[in-house]
Amino acid sequence: MPGNIIEARGLARTYRKGPRALAGVDLSVPAACRFALLGANGAGKSTLVRILCTLSRADSGGASIAGLPLSGGSKAIRSLIGVALQDTQLDPAGRTRDQLVFQGRLYGLDRKRALGRAEELVGRFGLEPVADRKARELSGGNKRRLHVALALVHRPRVLFLDEPTVGMDPESRAAFWAEMRRLNAEEGVCVFFTTQYLEEADRHGDELAVLDAGLVAYRGTVPAFAAEHSGPGGDLEAGYLNFVESRRLAAGATKEAVHA
Amino acid sequence: MRNPGLLIIGRALKRLVSNPAPLLSGLGMSAFFLVVYDAAIGGIGFLPEFGGAGYMAFLLPMGVVSLLFASSSGSAQALSADIASGYFQRLALAPVPRSAFVLAAILADAIGVFASSLAVLGLGALLGAPLSGGLTGVLGTAALATLFGGGVSAASAATVMRSGKVELAGTIGSAVFMLLFLAPTFVPRELMGARWLQVVSAWNPLSYLMEAMRFLVSGLGEAASVPAAFAIAGAAGLGGTALAAVSVRKVLN
Numbered sequence: 001m002p003g004n005i006i007e008a009r010g011l012a013r014t015y016r017k018g019p020r021a022l023a024g025v026d027l028s029v030p031a032a033c034r035f036a037l038l039g040a041n042g043a044g045k046s047t048l049v050r051i052l053c054t055l056s057r058a059d060s061g062g063a064s065i066a067g068l069p070l071s072g073g074s075k076a077i078r079s080l081i082g083v084a085l086q087d088t089q090l091d092p093a094g095r096t097r098d099q100l101v102f103q104g105r106l107y108g109l110d111r112k113r114a115l116g117r118a119e120e121l122v123g124r125f126g127l128e129p130v131a132d133r134k135a136r137e138l139s140g141g142n143k144r145r146l147h148v149a150l151a152l153v154h155r156p157r158v159l160f161l162d163e164p165t166v167g168m169d170p171e172s173r174a175a176f177w178a179e180m181r182r183l184n185a186e187e188g189v190c191v192f193f194t195t196q197y198l199e200e201a202d203r204h205g206d207e208l209a210v211l212d213a214g215l216v217a218y219r220g221t222v223p224a225f226a227a228e229h230s231g232p233g234g235d236l237e238a239g240y241l242n243f244v245e246s247r248r249l250a251a252g253a254t255k256e257a258v259h260a
Numbered sequence: 261m262r263n264p265g266l267l268i269i270g271r272a273l274k275r276l277v278s279n280p281a282p283l284l285s286g287l288g289m290s291a292f293f294l295v296v297y298d299a300a301i302g303g304i305g306f307l308p309e310f311g312g313a314g315y316m317a318f319l320l321p322m323g324v325v326s327l328l329f330a331s332s333s334g335s336a337q338a339l340s341a342d343i344a345s346g347y348f349q350r351l352a353l354a355p356v357p358r359s360a361f362v363l364a365a366i367l368a369d370a371i372g373v374f375a376s377s378l379a380v381l382g383l384g385a386l387l388g389a390p391l392s393g394g395l396t397g398v399l400g401t402a403a404l405a406t407l408f409g410g411g412v413s414a415a416s417a418a419t420v421m422r423s424g425k426v427e428l429a430g431t432i433g434s435a436v437f438m439l440l441f442l443a444p445t446f447v448p449r450e451l452m453g454a455r456w457l458q459v460v461s462a463w464n465p466l467s468y469l470m471e472a473m474r475f476l477v478s479g480l481g482e483a484a485s486v487p488a489a490f491a492i493a494g495a496a497g498l499g500g501t502a503l504a505a506v507s508v509r510k511v512l513n
Contacts, residue, residue, distance in 0.1 A: 055349060076355070083350075089346035089347050091342070091345065092341075093275075103350075105267050106354040
């Protein structure tokens with residue numbers, strides 16, 4: 001559909017010697033949207049992100065980013081997306097600034113532009129005091145900031161964030177979300193994030209999908225979901241818990257088992 | 261340097277320089293073997309089967325090949341460090357062919373083996389090998405070691421990527437080390453005491469590699485061994501590299 005930057009149809013993936021992670025995911029995400037992907041542990045969120053960012057392959061189904069199919073244009077897609085997965089992906093022996101410069105040059109920036117972009121991101125993410133430190137010497141919070149900054153070096157159109165604020169202190173978390181808001185509002189970046197912190201989805205998501213057992217169980221806007229499942233004026237957390245409970249009950253579980 | 265390929269190779273070479281342990285241990289082992297074996301059995305070099313150039317001329321290819329035991333595990337170690345830290349996934353998200361990161365690490369190992377081979381040949385000259393093949397012989401020998409070493413390095417990298425176990429990085433090098441003892445390493449084939457060892461050495465690819473190096477460096481043996489050795493080393497290099505390139509998918513999927 002025009003206006004959607006991410007389109008997925010029937011994505012399925014079963015791990016060898018493991019569970020079925022995705023059972024046929026259909027999903028559309030509008031451009032310049034802040035999109036929250038929710039679901040319990042094991043619901044398939046990380047697998048979906050890995051497939052959409054070309055790190056894993058689906059067993060069946062297909063998807064496209066900005067109209068480019070994953071099956072054929074993965075190199076072109078990789079220049080359009082920025083990715084910060086759940087675990088930080090840093091070169092432990094690389095210095096903060098050097099890693100940003102190397103990342104920029106890997107995406108085709110010349111040395112001068114890569115250095116300029118690195119300085120900009122060092123400032124934006126408050127990494128000045130550790131710009132010349134090796135990643136292995138950074139605190140957990142600074143590692144995570146660098147991790148996200150690396151995903152932004154090449155000015156991606158879509159940013160995939162898998163549980164991006166795990167391990168961040170409240171101040172860093174607020175600064176992080178302020179930056180995501182700015183990127184979305186000023187640069188039109190689509191921010192696609194998974195989270196277990198429902199208040200983050202509530203405050204920083206425009207639209208959401210809930211994955212359950214490898215399928216999209218709900219797709220809509222954040223306010224609509226909250227209103228539908230927790231009543232008028234209800235918050236997302238209450239709505240999500242009601243939604244999960246109703247799904248479990250519909251699947252045949254007893255109320256006691258759900259609450260256990 | 262806009263070319264990402266050069267950028268990636270540059271990173272691999274920097275890592276080789278910052279972690280020279282595999283290269284240095286290969287060099288140390290080669291030097292040790294050359295000195296000790298020459299001291300222990302160098303006296304047999306007067307026999308006509310050794311070609312009259314002295315035992316060090318005969319033994320020198322062993323020093324070059326034994327480099328590969330340790331020197332070719334650098335790429336596997338570097339890749340496994342990137343995989344363990346998660347950085348390999350970040351590299352894999354860049355818009356460049358993913359195999360480039362593996363090939364660059366193998367190339368860095370091959371460059372290291374080339375330089376180490378020259379150092380071992382220089383040491384051999386200091387210890388009395390005549391190097392009568394001149395510069396062509398020295399470069400030809402280093403080229404053979406580089407091709408074969410590239411194959412060993414690539415196979416080691418493929419082993420680590422497929423198994424996910426860094427401790428297996430040295431298995432291919434260990435296999436090369438064992439093959440060294442089943443080849444005409446210390447004495448020519450005709451002086452091997454056991455018939456079975458002569459048969460095994462005829463099937464051992466290292467036999468041809470060392471006989472060619474011997475011809476190139478000191479003019480010992482027959483010229484026909486040289487094309488056979490280049491064919492073997494080239495096949496090892498290409499085969500290993502192809503295997504490593506397709507193994508990248510194992511790391512990600």
